[in-house]
Amino acid sequence: MDLDLFPDFDLSFLDTEENNIEIPKKRIRKRHADEVAFLQATVDSLTQELQQLKAAKTKLASQSQWENVARRQATQAQLTIQKNQRLREAVEEQLQIAQSLQKIFAKKTKFTTESLYEDTYIPDVLTLDPIVRAMRMNAILDEEYEKLESTFVKYGLVEFTKSYQQSSMKDEPEHNRLVLTFAHADVIPIPFNLLSKGIWEYISLSSPVQTENCFMKRLEVVDENTVYNSAISYSGGLPTIQSNYGVKRYHVNKKLVYVFRSIANSTAASSSLWPMGDSSQWIVVEPYSDTASLVRLALYVHFPYKRFNLDLRQQTIFTANGSSDCAKEGTELISRCVLQLHSKLKETLETLMHSSFDNIVNATI
Secondary structure (H helix, E strand, O other), rough: OHHHOOOOOOOOOOOOOOOOOOOOOOHHHHHHHHHHHHHHHHHHHHHHHHHHHHHHHHHHHHHHHHHHHHHHHHHHHHHHHHHHHHHHHHHHHHHHHHHHHHHHHOOOOOOOOOHOOOOOOOOOOOOOOHHHHHHHHHHHHHHHOOOOHHHHHHHOOOOOOOOOOOOEEEEEEHOEEEEEEEEEEEEEOOOOHHHHHHHHHHHHOOOOEOOOOOEEEEEEEEOEEEEEEEEEEOOOOOOEEEEEEEEEEEEEEOEEEEEEOOOOOOOOOOEEEEOOOEEEEEEEEEEEOOOEEEEEEEEEEEOOOOEEEEEEEHHHOOOOOOOOHHHHHHHHHHHHHHHHHHHHHHHHHHHHHHHHHHHHHHHHH
């Protein structure tokens, strides 16, 4: 185009042979390199931010677990306060009724407030009515199940990081008893389905078990998840110890929970059978991997060393001279016997449980 024909206009923007200048390829390559560098920097920044978010999520999840535990415990504490208030009102009302009856009857009214406290009261005799009997045993075991979380918090069993075990023996002279506590957590190299089946096969006692230190048998099948058993334990230096207890199995999400609770059916007939006191045990089994299971266990046992007019601490078998001044020495010796008996029973249980697992494995091969 001849630009001289339009002298008064600036037509330099039009393509001409002079203005048609090619952009160097070097500049194009540099621009592409800059874009790649920018995108790489963006990817690195977003990757770092993603890692930070994942770490924060893990931390929040751990905090959330404890927050949920705290919330449930706070709710349980509030419910307990409300229940205690209702119990106090019931006790006051019953006492007023008892006082009124005393004025009417010359005979002293047989009244105890202990039966109002279902959290701690264990019936000496269970009713023979099968429906009421089953309801009562399930109610007692369900109450113990509700204490599982608070018990695990108390004994440090909420989170598992490594194998853990602790035990203690405490004397409570105001109640004339010793208190044994035991906690244990470990990974067992047995698949969850096999382990849970073996545990239930053993603790449900389809056949009586006789060992050097104990004799156990099933007294009654309450339902498919609840049984009522009896155990008699032997230990040198102690009377023969007798205990009846209920066991219930709970399916909770991917876990199995086994709850044991002493439930006396009748008082021991003679001093040769020494009744076990209040005791409970909780076992939680859950998958740890395809070939292993996590087992957490907590228990407490009350061992009464005084019954009627008989005090084991003052018996010649425990003391050097049989004097009543040797009660402290007698308590220490009883503690050793109870711990020794517990250790023997624990070894026996482990042996029998492994035997149950072997039988199950052989049956499935």
